[in-house]
Amino acid sequence: MRYITFALGKGRLAKTALKMFEEIGITCEEMKDKDTRKLVFVNEELKFRFFLAKGPDVPTYVEYGAADIGIVGRDTILEEGRNIYEVLDLGFGACRMCVCGPESAKELLQHHEQIRVATKYPKIAKDYFYNKKHQTVEIIKLNGSVELGPIVGLSDVIVDIVETGSTLKENGLMVLEEVCPLTARMVVNPVSMKLEQKRIQEIIARLRDVIAEG
Ligand code: PRP
Numbered sequence: 001m002r003y004i005t006f007a008l009g010k011g012r013l014a015k016t017a018l019k020m021f022e023e024i025g026i027t028c029e030e031m032k033d034k035d036t037r038k039l040v041f042v043n044e045e046l047k048f049r050f051f052l053a054k055g056p057d058v059p060t061y062v063e064y065g066a067a068d069i070g071i072v073g074r075d076t077i078l079e080e081g082r083n084i085y086e087v088l089d090l091g092f093g094a095c096r097m098c099v100c101g102p103e104s105a106k107e108l109l110q111h112h113e114q115i116r117v118a119t120k121y122p123k124i125a126k127d128y129f130y131n132k133k134h135q136t137v138e139i140i141k142l143n144g145s146v147e148l149g150p151i152v153g154l155s156d157v158i159v160d161i162v163e164t165g166s167t168l169k170e171n172g173l174m175v176l177e178e179v180c181p182l183t184a185r186m187v188v189n190p191v192s193m194k195l196e197q198k199r200i201q202e203i204i205a206r207l208r209d210v211i212a213e214g
Helices: 012-023 055-063 074-080 103-109 122-132 148-152 166-170 190-195 197-213
Strands: 004-009 040-043 048-053 069-073 085-089 095-101 115-119 137-141 157-162 174-182 184-188
Touching (some): 004 012, 012 069, 055 069, 055 074, 069 074, 074 122, 074 174, 074 184, 085 190, 085 197, 103 115, 103 157, 103 174, 115 122, 122 174, 148 157, 157 174, 166 174, 184 190, 184 197
Antiparallel strands (some): 069 184, 095 174
8 A cells, every 4th residue: 555645734724634634533643743853754554644844835745746635725725726636625724815905095996006915925916906806906925924015115905814803903904805715625636536536535525524523
C-alpha cells in the first residue's frame, strides 16, 4: 500500500483539521510533539503522511502530486487557481472575503470610479471588480496588515478576510461589500483521486458524517 500524503495549511486550520481527522481514526502521534523540528510526520500503520505548509503553497503541493490531499481555505484556492479538485467543505474557519474601507469610500464603489484597492488577494480582487462590478481599479498587492492601506493613504479600499470584524472596528474601517463566504476545504490531486479512489472516497465519506453530526 502506498502512502497517502496530506498537506495542511499551517496554523489554526491545521489544528482543527487534525482534530477532525482524529474523530475518524486518522491520527498522527508524532505531530503532537510541540518541540519537534520535523517537517514530515508518518502514521506507518495506516500509511498516511502529513506535512505543514504555508497556506498558499498547499494547492501547489497538491497540483504537483507531492501531496494527495490538501486542507486549505477557500480564499487560497480561489487566489491560486490550481488544477485540483475541491471535494469537501469542512465547515470550519468560516469568514468572509470583503471590500472594506472607511465609510466615506462607500460612494466610490457606486459610481464606477477608478480607485485603488490594496489586498493580499489580487486575483480575487481583480475578478470581483472587473468581472462582477465592471469597475476599473488599480490593485496594489500587500502581504499582510492590509487594513493599513486606507489608514495611511495607500489605497481607497481593501479586499480582505473578515472574521470577527474586530480588526476593522479597531481601525475605524467597515465592510462595504461582501465578495464571498469562505471556509476550510479539502482538495485532492486529480490523479490521486483516480489511483486511490477507494481510500480517498472513504475519508471524504467519514468526514461528511462528522460534519453532519456537527
Ligand atoms: C486576517 C485578515 C484580517 C483579520 C480579520 O489577518 O487579513 O486582518 O485576520 O480578522 P477579524 O475580522 O477577526 O479581526 P491575519 O491575522 O491572517 O494577518 P495578516 O495581517 O498577515 O493578514
